[in-house]
Every structure is written in structure tokens, then in C-alpha cells.
Amino acid sequence: MRSEGGYRGLALRVLKKHGVNVGDEIKVVTEKGEYVGILMPRSELEDDEHIVIKLENGYNIGIKISEKTVVEKIGEVRPRKPLKREAVAQRETLPLVCLIGTGGTIASRIDYKTGAVYPSFDVGYLLRMEPRLSEVARIEARELFNVFSEDMLPKHWSAIAEEVAREIKRGARGVVIAHGTDTMGYTAAALSFALQNLPVPVVLVGAQRSSDRPSTDAVQNLYHAVLVAAMSDIAEVGVLMHESTSDTSSIFIRGVRTRKMHTSRRDAFKSVNFPPLARVVGNRIQPLVEDYNRRGSRSLVLKNRFSNEVALVKFYPGMDPSIFEFLADRGYKGVVLEGTGLGHVGSYLFDGIKRLIESGALVVMTSQCLNGRVNMNVYRTGRILLSLGVVPGEDILPETAYVKLCWIFGQTSDLEKAKELFTTNIAGEFCERSYFSVYGW
Amino acid sequence: MRSEGGYRGLALRVLKKHGVNVGDEIKVVTEKGEYVGILMPRSELEDDEHIVIKLENGYNIGIKISEKTVVEKIGEVRPRKPLKREAVAQRETLPLVCLIGTGGTIASRIDYKTGAVYPSFDVGYLLRMEPRLSEVARIEARELFNVFSEDMLPKHWSAIAEEVAREIKRGARGVVIAHGTDTMGYTAAALSFALQNLPVPVVLVGAQRSSDRPSTDAVQNLYHAVLVAAMSDIAEVGVLMHESTSDTSSIFIRGVRTRKMHTSRRDAFKSVNFPPLARVVGNRIQPLVEDYNRRGSRSLVLKNRFSNEVALVKFYPGMDPSIFEFLADRGYKGVVLEGTGLGHVGSYLFDGIKRLIESGALVVMTSQCLNGRVNMNVYRTGRILLSLGVVPGEDILPETAYVKLCWIFGQTSDLEKAKELFTTNIAGEFCERSYFSVYGW
Numbered sequence: 001m002r003s004e005g006g007y008r009g010l011a012l013r014v015l016k017k018h019g020v021n022v023g024d025e026i027k028v029v030t031e032k033g034e035y036v037g038i039l040m041p042r043s044e045l046e047d048d049e050h051i052v053i054k055l056e057n058g059y060n061i062g063i064k065i066s067e068k069t070v071v072e073k074i075g076e077v078r079p080r081k082p083l084k085r086e087a088v089a090q091r092e093t094l095p096l097v098c099l100i101g102t103g104g105t106i107a108s109r110i111d112y113k114t115g116a117v118y119p120s121f122d123v124g125y126l127l128r129m130e131p132r133l134s135e136v137a138r139i140e141a142r143e144l145f146n147v148f149s150e151d152m153l154p155k156h157w158s159a160i161a162e163e164v165a166r167e168i169k170r171g172a173r174g175v176v177i178a179h180g181t182d183t184m185g186y187t188a189a190a191l192s193f194a195l196q197n198l199p200v201p202v203v204l205v206g207a208q209r210s211s212d213r214p215s216t217d218a219v220q221n222l223y224h225a226v227l228v229a230a231m232s233d234i235a236e237v238g239v240l241m242h243e244s245t246s247d248t249s250s251i252f253i254r255g256v257r258t259r260k261m262h263t264s265r266r267d268a269f270k271s272v273n274f275p276p277l278a279r280v281v282g283n284r285i286q287p288l289v290e291d292y293n294r295r296g297s298r299s300l301v302l303k304n305r306f307s308n309e310v311a312l313v314k315f316y317p318g319m320d321p322s323i324f325e326f327l328a329d330r331g332y333k334g335v336v337l338e339g340t341g342l343g344h345v346g347s348y349l350f351d352g353i354k355r356l357i358e359s360g361a362l363v364v365m366t367s368q369c370l371n372g373r374v375n376m377n378v379y380r381t382g383r384i385l386l387s388l389g390v391v392p393g394e395d396i397l398p399e400t401a402y403v404k405l406c407w408i409f410g411q412t413s414d415l416e417k418a419k420e421l422f423t424t425n426i427a428g429e430f431c432e433r434s435y436f437s438v439y440g441w
Numbered sequence: 442m443r444s445e446g447g448y449r450g451l452a453l454r455v456l457k458k459h460g461v462n463v464g465d466e467i468k469v470v471t472e473k474g475e476y477v478g479i480l481m482p483r484s485e486l487e488d489d490e491h492i493v494i495k496l497e498n499g500y501n502i503g504i505k506i507s508e509k510t511v512v513e514k515i516g517e518v519r520p521r522k523p524l525k526r527e528a529v530a531q532r533e534t535l536p537l538v539c540l541i542g543t544g545g546t547i548a549s550r551i552d553y554k555t556g557a558v559y560p561s562f563d564v565g566y567l568l569r570m571e572p573r574l575s576e577v578a579r580i581e582a583r584e585l586f587n588v589f590s591e592d593m594l595p596k597h598w599s600a601i602a603e604e605v606a607r608e609i610k611r612g613a614r615g616v617v618i619a620h621g622t623d624t625m626g627y628t629a630a631a632l633s634f635a636l637q638n639l640p641v642p643v644v645l646v647g648a649q650r651s652s653d654r655p656s657t658d659a660v661q662n663l664y665h666a667v668l669v670a671a672m673s674d675i676a677e678v679g680v681l682m683h684e685s686t687s688d689t690s691s692i693f694i695r696g697v698r699t700r701k702m703h704t705s706r707r708d709a710f711k712s713v714n715f716p717p718l719a720r721v722v723g724n725r726i727q728p729l730v731e732d733y734n735r736r737g738s739r740s741l742v743l744k745n746r747f748s749n750e751v752a753l754v755k756f757y758p759g760m761d762p763s764i765f766e767f768l769a770d771r772g773y774k775g776v777v778l779e780g781t782g783l784g785h786v787g788s789y790l791f792d793g794i795k796r797l798i799e800s801g802a803l804v805v806m807t808s809q810c811l812n813g814r815v816n817m818n819v820y821r822t823g824r825i826l827l828s829l830g831v832v833p834g835e836d837i838l839p840e841t842a843y844v845k846l847c848w849i850f851g852q853t854s855d856l857e858k859a860k861e862l863f864t865t866n867i868a869g870e871f872c873e874r875s876y877f878s879v880y881g882w
Contacts, residue, residue: 150785150822154759182781186758262880263783263813314755314779316843317627318595326767338755340623342704344591372704381591402757 005041009048011065015039018071023145023159026053028063029070035063036074038145038159041166054159056308090123094138095173095230099126100163101143102156102187104180106207106218129211130223136283137173137230149180149187149206154306154406157190161304164195164202168300174201174229176222181206181260181268184239188255189403192237192427194304199296202237203229203252208266217242217266224250224280232285233295234277237427241269243279251276252285254292256400256429259370272370273395274431305410307333312402314338314368315345324352328359334405334418335363337390338398343367343374344381350388357389362405362418364391366398391422396429404429446482450489452506456480459512464586467494469504470511476504477515479586479600482607495600497749531564535579536614536671540567541604542584543597545621547648547659570652571664577724578615578671590621590628590647595747595847598631602745605636605643609741615642615670619663622647622701622709625680629696630844633678633868635745640737643678644670644693649707658683658707665691665721673726674736675718678868682710684720692717693726695733697841697870700811713811714836715872746851748774753843755779755809756786765793769800775846775859776804778831779839784808784815785822791829798830803846803859805832807839812880832863837870845870 005022007015020026020039028035028051037053040060050062051071065071101107123141127134144163147156164175179187188204195202205225207218225240237255244267253271262268279286311332313323327335335356339345343365345353357363365385367374373395376382386392393401408421425431446463448456461467461480469476469492478494481501491503492512506512542548564582568575585604588597605616620628629645636643646666648659666681678696685708694712703709720727752773754764768776776797780786784806786794798804806826808815814836817823827833834842842863849862866872 148785148788148820148822150756150758150781151787151789152758153787153789157758182785183758260782260810261812263808263810263815265813265880268810268813308759310759311761312755312757314753315591316753316840317591317593317598317624318749318751318847320752320771322771323767326764330761330763340591341701344589344623346592346594347589348592348594367704369701369704369709371702372706372709374704379589381589399757406759 005039007042007048007051010067011048011051014065014067014069014071015051018073020071020073023143024073027072027074028053028065029072030063030065035061037061038155040159040162054155054162056155060162090134090138092138094136096171097137097139097174097176097226097229098167098170098172099139099141099176099178099226100160100167101141101146101178102152102160102180103146104149104178104206105210106178106205106222107143107146126222130219132223132283133226137226139226147180149182149184152180152183152187154190154308157187157194158304158306160187161191161194161302164191165300165302165304168200172200174203176225176229177202177204178222179204179206181208185258185260185269186399186403188237188239188258189400189427189429190306190407192255192429193404193407194302195237196301196303196426197298198235198237198293198300199298200235201229201232201295204237204239204255206241208264208268217247220247221250227280227283228252228278228285232278234287235293235295236277238277239269240280242266248281250280252278252280254428256427257397259397259399272397273372274428303407303411306406307409308406309409310334310336310402310405312336312338312398314398315340315349317346319346319349321349321352324349324356328356328361331359332356332361333409333413335361336393336398336401336405337363337365338368339365339374340368342378342382343376343385343392344379345385347381347384350384353385353390354388360415362391362415362422363389364393364401364405364422366393366396366401368398370397391419394430400429446480448483448489448492451508452489452492455506455508455510455512456492459514461512461514464584465514468513468515469494469506470513471504471506476502478502479596481600481603495596495603497596501603531575531579533579535577537612538578538580538615538617538667538670539608539611539613540564540580540582540617540619540667541601541608542582542619543586543593543601543621544588545590545619545647546651547619547646547663548584548587567663571660573664573724574667578667580667588621590623590625593621593624593628595631595749598628598635599745599747601628602632602635602743605632606741606743606745609641613641615644617663617666617670618643618645620645620647622649626699626701626710627840627844629678629680629699630841630868630870631747631848633696633870634845634848635743636678637742637744637867638739639676639678639734639741640739641676642670642673642736645678645680645696647682649705649709658688661688662691668721668724669693669719669726673719675728676734676736677718679718680710681721683707689722691721693719693721695869697868698838700838700840713838714813715869744848744852747847748850749847750850751775751777751843751846753777753779753839755839756781756790758787760787760790762790762793765790765797769797769802772800773797773802774850774854776802777834777839777842777846778804778806779809780806780815781809783819783823784817784826784833785820786826788822788825791825794826794831795829801856803832803856803863804830805834805842805846805863807834807837807842809839811838832860835871841870
């Protein structure tokens with residue numbers, strides 16, 4: 001029996017018996033207790049008496065198993081497709097780009113016989129779809145899991161970050177992650193915080209129309225994503241999508257600045273409060289800013305733990321203050337407020353916010369305007385919120401602030417340390433001057 | 442003692458004794474009980490033994506008073522400034538425009554001696570600030586209240602709507618409402634639903650910089666707002682603000698399509714999923730659409746009751762499903778979901794949403810993309826949400842959907858009737874075809 005995801009011997013027998021694959025969400029029942037998480041791959045050098053799963057909290061644990069251990073697949077992840085490198089000859093002299101499938105429109109085709117959607121993440125299909133891919137990179141594709149992007153959780157961010165780190169350590173010159181578009185901005189922000197001291201580009205890519213439709217944006221997006229991963233010197237986490245509705249150009253947006261701003265258009269993704277990092281036209285990559293992290297031989301630092309004890313709360317006129325009691329009672333560690341204008345909420349919420357802060361939560365302010373900068377010193381409301389201990393979020397997106405707090409409380413439980421981390425620019429989420437030109441409609 | 446807000450005799454004595462004015466939020470303690478609300482003006486033809494207040498729920502009640510009645514001012518509203526018509530001669534042949542102050546940057550100046558912000562809502566000041574005002578309209582200004590826009594509540598929407606209706610019945614050819622910018626979009630949507638069969642323009646106007654700063658946008662915005670109110674044939678509720686950062690033009694945006702999209706820029710207000718109704722350049726009004734409600738002699742229908750039992754909930758990856766239990770337990774009548782993409786939330790929330798709907802709440806779906814249209818038939822997630830009873834919000838803004846549900850449950854408690862009202866286009870909040878051109882960045 002051949003090895004699968006690094007598993008062999010006893011471990012492989014138990015996994016096969018119960019029909020689970022690497023990337024599946026599983027429940028493991030042993031004599032010592034039950035464990036739930038995502039089955040992770042192992043090094044083939046390790047023993048065959050343990051399997052490794054990633055828990056909700058981002059920790060990996062090794063579980064000792066026996067022939068009697070019961071492993072149950074839960075959730076709806078699909079098995080990783082085997083690599084099909086034989087389909088098209090690839091030039092070994094080209095840079096290696098690892099393509100990781102996580103689900104979404106770009107990673108699926110419709111089987112017109114059965115009507116079912118199935119993953120299309122094998123290299124043969126990809127290269128047939130866009131032959132130019134084989135001119136820019138040597139591609140290895142694998143499907144980590146297949147999850148609708150609205151079902152992505154902090155634990156998935158954690159698993160993707162780990163997989164990216166593994167591929168970079170294996171020598172990938174760039175990594176491309178195919179992802180559903182709904183929450184691609186959130187995942188891009190998460191990877192931006194989790195993958196520090198990044199030596200190569202990490203490019204998230206999606207499609208608004210699936211690859212078997214004539215109007216698909218999957219082909220151009222994927223080609224440009226691989227191009228940026230293989231060739232550009234922008235060693236950052238970013239999102240690559242169409243720049244306009246025509247197939248003329250794509251933009252590569254810094255992960256923490258990415259927001260989906262249209263439900264259906266191919267140019268749905270916008271860079272907020274900062275220019276896109278680069279434009280891609282044909283096979284040319286044009287950097288649009290000077291201030292980015294260059295490709296280098298540095299060592300990646302993986303910090304991929306995320307907390308689930310964070311909430312994002314959008315303010316609106318007449319909001320019920322008891323929401324803050326609810327959050328305080330449930331022991332939330334961090335709460336992102338999405339206020340109005342320069343960072344305001346109604347004065348009828350002050351008591352609730354005070355109580356939430358007194359319960360030990362870090363409360364930060366962002367603006368539902370999305371564009372521009374929070375400034376809580378202009379009006380009395382802002383100054384009162386500051387005096388209560390609300391931390392201003394400067395020009396950060398509310399969604400990025402949420403992801404950042406999840407990440408911060410994966411790193412520390414100390415409130416003062418958390419506050420310091422939040423106000424420190426880590427991945428370009430804060431910017432000294434405002435990029436006014438990056439706004440229009 | 443002269444009449445104040447229509448009060449005289451006994452009522453006026455009691456109000457004066459306790460130092461309260463029309464527009465103040467007050468507590469009235471009588472032998473029969475306590476009442477809290479906003480003191481409303483009365484017709485001078487009515488008796489002097491009652492005062493009228495607008496309760497939280499939008500109802501006006503008359504309270505019989507005696508010399509012993511205690512009236513206490515609560516909150517922070519400021520007295521209405523007396524009209525100062527004598528300051529500048531106004532031509533009686535020009536159309537009457539009523540200008541209602543509700544607070545915000547446009548209605549305030551800084552007293553450079555004391556540092557205090559004070560309302561500047563007297564006609565004399567306004568006409569000195571922009572002499573062209575006296576060439577287009579005869580203006581009557583009054584301050585209804587002075588509330589930071591983040592403190593506006595459904596009860597304020599209700600009071601503003603009532604005041605507008607009063608002025609239209611008095612013969613105003615157009616109404617201008619000066620409003621803080623933070624929640625001006627919400628109020629504009631509220632007035633769009635509350636003021637039906639509108640015969641004249643109702644123009645909300647604000648400023649991003651106060652009128653005593655050299656960079657103020659207050660002067661142009663106010664002039665163009667009065668121009669639209671007096672001269673245009675667009676009998677709709679809308680918001681008038683700068684079109685760009687220069688002082689070249691303004692746009693008049695349909696109330697239900699208005700969103701503040703920048704924290705500080707003068708061109709912060711955008712029209713979402715629909716073109717602006719008109720552009721104003723100099724003293725010329727250029728309609729940008731053909732499909733609008735024309736000025737006419739029809740009778741206004743005032744439907745200004747709003748419910749407080751509605752919530753707006755923004756989805757994010759990892760959201761705690763127990764928020765829906767919280768909402769169900771508190772008996773919310775309506776909940777607007779701000780989902781991702783075409784109208785999705787994580788499958789881990791399905792049970793919670795099901796329970797909320799079973800508790801009797803109307804749950805509607807909008808998209809945090811803001812632009813584009815919800816379509817819940819494309820992916821399995823959307824179809825499951827539809828099967829649970831979630832009502833798709835088409836191309837409505839999440840904020841407008843929230844205001845609409847507040848308004849609907851002010852009109853009816855019947856769930857089926859509410860559903861029917863929600864899916865009916867009332868004020869241009871739904872649009873058959875998508876206005877793709879109204880999107881950019």
C-alpha cells in the first residue's frame with residue numbers, strides 16, 4: 001500500500017479503513033478521548049503510530065492510534081486529487097510554483113452529465129486550460145481541501161498558512177492559492193499576519209465565473225497569479241483578480257487591503273486606502289508602489305494560530321446596547337466596532353462598551369465608510385470613546401481588523417501586549433499617509 | 442408672554458418654568474405617570490392644557506398638564522434658535538423653502554472665544570454666508586433639534602418626517618434638512634419610506650468641514666440643496682453633497698441609495714447600484730436619470746412610525762452562531778443579514794438562523810459587497826438559506842434594508858404582510874436592471 005500524505009503502515013491502514021484523506025475534517029475516537037480537527041500531512045520519515053490533526057485553536061497534535069481507533073469524517077471536504085504531472089511535459093528549468101486548491105469557483109467545474117460540481121485541481125487540466133502556464137513555471141498542484149469560502153474558519157486560515165510554509169520550505173519560488181471569492185479578503189489578511197519574513201510571493205486567486213463558462217475570468221486570473229508567483233519580486237501575500245470587466249489586465253492587491261466590493265462583476269476586488277501592489281498586462285508585471293517587501297533568501301516565520309474569541313460588530317442607529325453585555329458575558333477577548341464616519345457610535349452604547357472593556361476585552365474602532373481614516377479626536381463622541389479605552393483603528397479595514405485581532409489573540413492572552421500588537425503595523429494594514437487617489441466610484 | 446412653538450397660557454408657563462423648548466427630549470411627570478419623548482410644536486389654535494410629545498415608538502401623545510406638572514429636560518438637545526428674518530431682505534415672490542436643522546457639522550460653528558460649538562441655524566447667518574441663497578428662494582430656517590448624527594434614532598427619523606410633512610402642508614415648495622453626515626444615509630432612507638406620495642423635493646444636506654473653515658463644503662452644499670428644493674422637479678427624498686473634492690459640482694442622490702464611503706473627503710457620499718438623480722453645476726440642475734418622481738400637487742401621505750425591534754448583523758468567518766439565539770430570545774421582529782458575495786453565510790450558522798426564523802422573525806439577506814445584487818440560486822449555500830425562509834434583498838443596501846424593516850414593523854406586525862412589503866419596491870430601493878456603470882473605485 002503506497003504512502004498517502006506521508007502516512008504509511010498502521011496509520012495509513014486506519015485512515016483507509018475509515019475512508020479519510022489528508023485535508024478532511026475528522027473526529028478521532030481513542031481510548032483517551034475524542035479529538036476533532038483537520039487531518040494534516042506528515043513527513044514520511046516519522047513513525048506510523050500517530051496521526052496529526054489541526055485543532056480548532058490552530059494547534060497541531062499527534063494522536064497515538066491503534067487498529068481499534070475509530071476515525072470519522074465530518075463536514076464536507078473532498079479528497080485531494082492526485083497530481084497528474086504526466087499530462088503535459090513541464091520544463092524542469094522553470095521556477096517551481098506550488099498551487100494549493102482550497103475550494104471555490106476557480107477550483108471547480110460542472111460535470112454536465114451529472115450536474116455535480118467537482119474539483120478541477122489537477123495540473124493536466126490547468127495546463128490544457130492555459131498552455132502559457134507551462135512557459136512561466138513548473139507547477140505542482142494539490143488540493144488541500146474543498147470548502148466554500150463562506151465556510152472558511154480561522155482553523156482553515158491556519159491550515160493554509162502551514163501548507164504554504166511547507167511548500168516554501170520545499171523550495172517553491174512562489175505559492176498560488178485558489179480560493180472562493182466570498183471571504184478571500186479575510187483569508188488574505190490572515191495569511192499576511194501568519195506568514196512573516198516572507199521570502200517569496202504568496203498569491204490568492206479566485207474566479208467570479210467558473211472555468212467552463214465562456215465568460216470565465218479563471219484563466220487570466222490563474223495565469224497572472226502564477227506569473228506573479230514565479231516572476232515578480234513582490235514577496236507579499238496578495239490577491240490577484242481582474243482589474244476591469246475586460247480581459248486586459250489584472251491587479252495584485254496587498255492582502256490586508258483587499259475587499260470584495262461587488263457581488264458578481266469580474267472586477268469585484270478593490271484595494272482600499274492603498275494602491276494595488278502591481279498591475280499585470282499580458283505577461284508584464286508593473287509594480288504600482290515602491291514600498292513593498294522584496295523577494296529574498298530570508299527564512300519564513302510561521303505564526304499561524306488564530307483565536308475564535310473575537311467578534312466584529314457593525315453599528316447602526318438604534319442598535320441594542322445589550323449586544324455588548326452578550327459579548328462581555330461570553331468572554332470575548334477582542335471586539336472590532338464598525339462605527340460611522342470618523343469612528344463614532346451612538347452615546348446610548350457608551351455604557352455597554354465600557355462594561356465590555358471592563359470585562360477585559362480589547363475594543364477597537366474602524367469605520368463602515370471603509371475608505372479613509374478613523375480620527376476620534378475631532379468630535380466629542382470620539383473623545384469619549386477614547387476615554388473609555390476604545391483603540392482607534394486608523395486606516396485599517398474592519399475585516400482586516402477582525403482578522404488581526406483573531407491573530408493577535410492566537411499569539412498572546414496579555415491585554416497590554418495585544419494592544420501593542422494591534423497598533424503596530426505588521427503587514428501594511430496601517431499607512432502613515434492616506435492614499436487619497438485610491439478612491440472613486 | 443409670547444407663544445413658543447404654538448404653546449401659550451398654562452402650557453407655556455409650565456414649559457418656561459422648567460426651561461424646556463420644542464425639540465428637547467423631556468420627561469413629564471404627572472399624577473397619571475411618567476412620559477419620555479421629544480416635545481413637539483402645536484397649532485396655536487389648540488388648548489393650553491396639553492403638551493404633545495413624540496414617544497420612542499413614534500406615536501405622538503397629548504399629556505394633560507397642571508401648574509404642578511414637572512417637566513424635566515433630558516439628553517443634550519439645544520433650544521431652537523429664533524428666526525432672524527430681518528437680517529437680510531428676502532423676496533416674497535420667490536418659492537418658499539423650509540430649512541430644518543437637526544445638528545451636525547453643517548449646523549454648527551465654533552465660538553473662537555469659548556471654543557464651544559454652537560448652532561448657526563438662523564437665516565441671517567446663512568444668507569450672509571451665501572448671498573445667492575436669497576436669489577433662488579425665500580427661506581425659513583428652524584432648528585428642530587441639535588443631535589450628533591451618530592445619536593439619531595428611529596424616533597428622530599419619525600420627528601423629522603413629521604416636521605417635513607408640516608412644512609409641506611404649510612406650503613413649502615421644497616424642504617432642506619441639515620443633518621450630520623455619519624448617519625445621513627440612514628435618515629434619508631427613513632424619510633424615503635415615511636414620506637409617501639411626495640409633492641416636492643426633500644433634500645438632506647451636510648458638510649464634511651464646518652462652515653467657518655476655509656475648506657468648508659457647507660456653502661456650496663447648502664446653496665445647491667436650496668436650489669434643488671426650490672427649483673428642481675425631482676419630488677424625492679435625497680442627499681445633496683459634493684461630487685468631487687473640488688467645488689465644481691454637487692450630486693443629488695436618491696435617499697435609499699445613499700452611502701457615506703469615506704471618513705473625511707468632501708466627496709464621501711456615493712450612490713450605490715443606481716445613478717445619482719441629478720448633478721448641480723453653478724445654478725444649473727442636470728437630471729441624470731429619467732425615472733424619478735416628478736413634482737406635483739398630490740397630497741403627501743405621512744407614515745412615520747418605526748419599530749426598534751430590528752437588527753443588522755454582519756457576517757464574518759468564524760461568527761458565533763449564538764448571536765441568533767440572542768436575537769431570537771429578545772424577540773426581534775426583523776433581522777438584516779449582511780452576508781458575503783451573492784448572499785451567503787457559513788453553514789455553521791444555518792441552525793441559528795433557522796431558530797431565529799422559527800421564533801417569528803423576518804430575516805432578509807443583503808451583501809457586504811454593497812455593490813451588485815444578491816442571488817441565492819447560484820450556489821448550494823444560497824439555496825439552503827432560501828429553503829430556511831431567508832428573504833433575498835436583491836440590490837438593496839444593507840443599511841437601507843435595516844431602515845426598511847424598522848419602517849415595515851412600524852406599519853404592521855403581521856409577518857406575511859411584512860414580507861410582502863419588504864419585497865415591494867417602495868422608494869427605488871429595488872431596481873429591475875442593475876446599473877453596472879455606477880461602480881468604480
